[in-house]
Every structure is written in structure tokens, then in C-alpha cells.
Amino acid sequence: MFHLLSRLFQRKKASASGGSLPEFSLKLSKRVVENLSTIQDMLQSPSDLIVRQFHVGKSKHLCGIACIDGLVDKSVINDTIMQNVMLGVAQADKDAPPFVTADKLLDRLHTDIIPVDDIAVATSWDDIMLAVFNGDTALFVDGTSRVLLIGTRGWASRGVEEPQTEALVRGPRDGFTENIRTNTVHLRRRIRDPNLRLDSMHVGRRGKRQVIIAYMAGITAPDLVDEVKRRIDSIDIDDVEGSGYVEQWIMDSFLTPFPLIQTTERPDKCSAAILGGRVAILVDGDPFALIAPITLASMFQSPEDYYSHWLIATFLRVLRLASAFAATFLPALYIALVEYHQGMIPSKLAFSIAGTREGVPFPAVIEAFIMEGTLEILREAGIRLPKPIGQTIGIVGGLVIGEAAVSAGIVSPIMVIVVAITAISSFALPSYAFAITLRIIRFGIMLAASLFGLYGIILSYIMINIHIVNLKSFGIPYSTPFSPTFIKDWVDLIWRAPVTLLGRRPQMMQTTDETRIRKK
Incomplete structure (x- = not known):
């Protein structure tokens, strides 16, 4: 500890004595x-x-x-x-x-x-x-x-393509690129309002990377804009190589696995967030925009919800919420019921599970960890490999390994079904970062279920909720509008009301202009 503190003190001392990159001290000549x-x-x-x-x-x-x-x-x-x-x-x-x-x-x-x-x-x-x-x-x-x-800029850049990480059935097909000027054009095309502000900053002592803060003057709270600029201005590294550097630097807490800033490749999602009173951050050389602040409810919402009928959108949101619970708690629930609470399982189902587990040498928790770990390895391998090969590895590898494990008697068929449902449920979430968070939490809940059964699952659920209500994103509680409660914001929460009823911007954003639809 003393060694760590002494190194930190030396670093601060070097910074105070001029450790930052010096500016060019030469003067321009007339020659x-x-x-x-x-x-x-x-x-x-x-x-x-x-x-x-x-x-x-x-x-x-x-x-x-x-x-x-x-x-x-x-x-x-x-x-x-x-x-x-x-x-x-x-x-x-x-x-x-x-x-x-x-x-x-x-x-x-x-x-x-x-x-x-x-x-x-x-x-x-x-x-x-x-x-x-x-x-x-x-x-x-x-x-x-x-x-x-x-101005003679003319470097080669990638053309506008459909976002790979946020595909929609119905909606625009254009996405952000690595060219920051192309990205600002996307926003200008969608928000034809003179109050759209695109404030530019340069971040990084050596890289001097251009960062643009996009917001609506007259809608976005001025305190929020000032706070975003203050945090970005505090970034003191050689270069910001992507939006991930900015996200990790300006987020409220680095001790939580939950995403406190939303990332998107979709200009329509970004412009909708700006019109809703949020701030978007664009980084030159990165096709992902950052949106802040966000809440837990933002993780279950998709731009497609607003292009579809309100009943369809509501059904899809409920489906995503159920998928999130399944992706988080289903393996742990299986472990708890099989290991501790067999009496809660219906008799016929209990006999069926007992029959499939006959000859399996491992307890349910080891089964679950083996299958979930294998699935995570396959998923990561599928992402890193070329796209045609990656899809083959993900599908064929999962089928072959699952069938081989069942045939060898290492795992039971019911465990393969539980893992498959869990994996499919995690893919149903629109936010990739949030899906990874649930995958991480899942292993901790599985361990708690193996130790305490259903009590461990309930305790884990309580701890997760305590953690969530203590999180903030640029001053906005992460659990808003549940706690603190904003009843008016519930019209666009899990239930997506008809568009004609979405007449006000989110109350939790404290916008200077709350009216979205002006009735005659």
C-alpha cells in the first residue's frame, strides 16, 4: 500500500511540475x-x-x-x-x-x-x-x-452502411461511420432545427481527437451540458482512440458492470435521444455515438418500438423484460430446484428430470458452469472469427458439443435445454452491453443458488436492486422513473402508449421545454 501511494504521489508531482505535453513554443517567422x-x-x-x-x-x-x-x-x-x-x-x-x-x-x-x-x-x-x-x-x-x-480534407472513408449491432425489421438502414463529419450530417438531416448545437472539442495531449457534443438548445438542461463538457475536458491522456475511452472516463462509476452511458450506431436513435433532452457525444474515427444520461429502462427500448403499432411495441418490451429475467435467473433457478427444493417441482416433471440426470457424475451447479462456460467460449470465438465461419462455429459447435456431452453422460438433456433458452433470451435484448452485464451477473447468482438455494437467488435479486438504486448517470438515478417515481414517464416505459399520448418529454430529464406535441 505504501509503495502504491508513493508512486501516486510521484505521478501527481510530475504532473504538477509540467509533466503534460508542452505546446509549440516557436514563433511564426515572416520567411x-x-x-x-x-x-x-x-x-x-x-x-x-x-x-x-x-x-x-x-x-x-x-x-x-x-x-x-x-x-x-x-x-x-x-x-x-x-x-x-x-x-x-x-x-x-x-x-x-x-x-x-x-x-x-x-x-x-x-x-x-x-x-x-x-x-x-x-x-x-x-x-x-x-x-x-x-x-x-x-x-x-x-x-x-x-x-x-x-480546408482540403479528402481521406478515404467507409461508406454509409446498415448498423451491424442494431439491426431492425422496420426502420432506417443508415448508420454512423468513422467520419465525424458524415455523422453530424446524419443528425442535421434528421433534426432540421437551428437550435441543434454541435459543440466541438479536442481531446488528448498528442492525438488531439475531435469530439462533438450534440444537444438541443432550449430543450436540454444547461447544467447537463456543462457537466458533460466538464468531464470531457478533464480527460488527460495521450489519445482517445475511440468512444470507449470517453465512456470509461466520464461515467459516474467504474465499479459497476451496468452500462451508465448508452452506445449506438443508429442516427435515428441518437437524434431521438437529443430531442428527448439527452446529450450525444461523437468521437472522430469511431462509428459509435454515446448517449447520456440513461436509465435501466433504456436498456429494454429499441427504435423499432416507435415505428410499430403501440400494442406490438408493448408486447415486444414485455418479451424483452421476460428474456432479461430468464437470461439472468433461469440457470440459477434450475440449480436451486434440483439441489434444494425438489418438492416444488411437479411430480411428473421431477421424475423426468431425475431420469435424465441418472448417471450424470456432477451436481447441477457443476453441470451449469460447464455448459455456460462452454457457451461463452463459443460465443466469443464466433465473434472473433470471420463472419461466415463464426456463424458456423456458433451453431454447429453448440449442437455438436451439447449432443456429445449428453451422449457421454457428462450433462443432462434438461441442462442443455436450460442453457439454450438462457442464450436465446440474452440475444433478445437490444443493448449488447446490457446483455453482457447479465451474463456476468448470471454466474454469481448461480453460485449463490448452489449455496443457499432459492434464498440465495432472492438475496442476489435484493442486492442487485440495492446496487441499481444507488447508481446514477450524470446525476439521474439509474432506477428512474421507478424510484424516484415519475408517473408521467410511465407512458413510455414498459407500456408504450400511442404516439398521440406521448405529448411530453421525460419529466426526469428536467428539460427546459417539456412539450413534445402541441395540441391545437
């Missing part, structure tokens, strides 16, 4: 040659760095550009920047006296000559290097320490 040389020295002249010098106008004014090959669209650089700069300055020299100062030349390039909408003026190396690494081109003019940053 193009010196500035281009500085970029080459910073990057150690990499093979993908494009540096070009050229002269413009009658006065042969020296200019230079710097960009990263592969991040830029070369056609924009050649046709839009280089050609327009050379021809535009030459034409301007014919119509008027040559440009006297470099600042005037740069201003003319900025306002009149370069036909690009994404263009800005920078005066520091920090802004220049961040823009260059984002795919922009830096244009230097000899004689001024100001630099033009021109």
Missing part, C-alpha cells in the same frame, strides 16, 4: 523558407509531408504550402489553390498596381482569390499543426507571420 523548414524539423521530414514553394505575380512574391499526403484531396490543392492563386494574382496585377505588402496579398487571397468556403487565418504553430494533421493545407506568404489554413 516562408524558415516556416517550411520548421515544419520539416518538427515532423523529422516524413515521407508523407508535402512541401511546395512557388512565386506569384509580377513581383515574384514567394509563397509556400504544407500538407500531409493521404489526408488531403490533391485535386483541390492543384486546381483550386495553386491554379487560382497563380492566375488570380497575375490577373490582379494587370488590373491594379502589384501588391505592396505581404499582408495585403494574404488578405486578397483570403477574401477574393481562393474559392474555398473553409478557410481561416492562423497566427500560432498550435493551430497550424492541428489543422495540417486534420487534412487542411497551410499557405504561407513571404513577409507576413500570418498563415492561411485551407
Whole structure:
């Protein structure tokens, strides 16, 4: 313990004494040659760095550009920047006296000559290097320490495809991609409201990863937005390689297996959450968006619920709730009844189970752990293998191993049925992270059932509920709207009321505008 505390103190001391990554302390020169040389020295002249010098106008004014090959669209650089700069300055020299100062030349390039909408003026190396690494081109003019940053982003990216982890029978087929600008376009297409805010931040001392916080001004609680920004601003690591880093850093508790932030690949689900008063977080290079805050009830809801009739949606939600209980408690219930409470089983069923278990050398708890462990291994192997092979391994492997285990007398046929129902029930849940949580909890409940029978299951259920009511997601209790109780929010809980009755946003979100449907 003393060693751990001393290491922690040394780490804090190093951080306080300047352990963070220093910013570029160099000043911009007025000489193009010196500035281009500085970029080459910073990057150690990499093979993908494009540096070009050229002269413009009658006065042969020296200019230079710097960009990263592969991040830029070369056609924009050649046709839009280089050609327009050379021809535009030459034409301007014919119509008027040559440009006297470099600042005037740069201003003319900025306002009149370069036909690009994404263009800005920078005066520091920090802004220049961040823009260059984002795919922009830096244009230097000899004689001024100001630099033009021109939007030339054009790297290869994956096209819009249907989400693989959240497939629907009825609903939109488009999904988020790794390009954050494509993802913001998805939100803009669905929410055509000027109050949609897409606030940008850069996270990571070295990676400078772009993170966008999406919310609705006039609907989302300002305190929630400020808290999300504060937590993201506190991230102090080299790089945020994906949304998982952000999720783990800003979640309220890392000691719980329950997901406190929802992930989604679906733009329609993300936009619906934003209109409901929540905040969405997009990370550049990751096709998953984060939604916060969430509650336990969010784990049983799917976008398809709102595309279907309300009776169908309600039935599906009840089915998911029953599946969650089966995926969590069914193996433990089998263990408790077989090992401790045989008198609670109907006589004919008890004789049938006893007959199938005849010759099995292991108690029910060992049976369950063997089969559940094998199933988890098969499931993980199916995910990691190529898709056609993975599906074959999952189906054929489960059938072959189950049949072989029964034939060898290692497990009983009823145990195979229980494990199969449990696995199918876990697949019925729309949230992958929540399904994994139930799979983890299941093993603990099985162990409690093997020790105390039904009493162990009841105690486990009570402990899970105590844990849930103590969880919070950005200040919202995880058990809301059950506890604390918001009766008005029950119209879209397990029972999904008709759309015409969903006239108010969730009361628990404390939105500044609760009205969703304005009746005439």
C-alpha cells in the first residue's frame, strides 16, 4: 500500500511540475523558407509531408504550402489553390498596381482569390499543426507571420452502411461511420432545427481527437451540458482512440458492470435521444455515438418500438423484460430446484428430470458452469472469427458439443435445454452491453443458488436492486422513473402508449421545454 501511494504521489508531482505535453513554443517567422523548414524539423521530414514553394505575380512574391499526403484531396490543392492563386494574382496585377505588402496579398487571397468556403487565418504553430494533421493545407506568404489554413480534407472513408449491432425489421438502414463529419450530417438531416448545437472539442495531449457534443438548445438542461463538457475536458491522456475511452472516463462509476452511458450506431436513435433532452457525444474515427444520461429502462427500448403499432411495441418490451429475467435467473433457478427444493417441482416433471440426470457424475451447479462456460467460449470465438465461419462455429459447435456431452453422460438433456433458452433470451435484448452485464451477473447468482438455494437467488435479486438504486448517470438515478417515481414517464416505459399520448418529454430529464406535441 505504501509503495502504491508513493508512486501516486510521484505521478501527481510530475504532473504538477509540467509533466503534460508542452505546446509549440516557436514563433511564426515572416520567411516562408524558415516556416517550411520548421515544419520539416518538427515532423523529422516524413515521407508523407508535402512541401511546395512557388512565386506569384509580377513581383515574384514567394509563397509556400504544407500538407500531409493521404489526408488531403490533391485535386483541390492543384486546381483550386495553386491554379487560382497563380492566375488570380497575375490577373490582379494587370488590373491594379502589384501588391505592396505581404499582408495585403494574404488578405486578397483570403477574401477574393481562393474559392474555398473553409478557410481561416492562423497566427500560432498550435493551430497550424492541428489543422495540417486534420487534412487542411497551410499557405504561407513571404513577409507576413500570418498563415492561411485551407480546408482540403479528402481521406478515404467507409461508406454509409446498415448498423451491424442494431439491426431492425422496420426502420432506417443508415448508420454512423468513422467520419465525424458524415455523422453530424446524419443528425442535421434528421433534426432540421437551428437550435441543434454541435459543440466541438479536442481531446488528448498528442492525438488531439475531435469530439462533438450534440444537444438541443432550449430543450436540454444547461447544467447537463456543462457537466458533460466538464468531464470531457478533464480527460488527460495521450489519445482517445475511440468512444470507449470517453465512456470509461466520464461515467459516474467504474465499479459497476451496468452500462451508465448508452452506445449506438443508429442516427435515428441518437437524434431521438437529443430531442428527448439527452446529450450525444461523437468521437472522430469511431462509428459509435454515446448517449447520456440513461436509465435501466433504456436498456429494454429499441427504435423499432416507435415505428410499430403501440400494442406490438408493448408486447415486444414485455418479451424483452421476460428474456432479461430468464437470461439472468433461469440457470440459477434450475440449480436451486434440483439441489434444494425438489418438492416444488411437479411430480411428473421431477421424475423426468431425475431420469435424465441418472448417471450424470456432477451436481447441477457443476453441470451449469460447464455448459455456460462452454457457451461463452463459443460465443466469443464466433465473434472473433470471420463472419461466415463464426456463424458456423456458433451453431454447429453448440449442437455438436451439447449432443456429445449428453451422449457421454457428462450433462443432462434438461441442462442443455436450460442453457439454450438462457442464450436465446440474452440475444433478445437490444443493448449488447446490457446483455453482457447479465451474463456476468448470471454466474454469481448461480453460485449463490448452489449455496443457499432459492434464498440465495432472492438475496442476489435484493442486492442487485440495492446496487441499481444507488447508481446514477450524470446525476439521474439509474432506477428512474421507478424510484424516484415519475408517473408521467410511465407512458413510455414498459407500456408504450400511442404516439398521440406521448405529448411530453421525460419529466426526469428536467428539460427546459417539456412539450413534445402541441395540441391545437
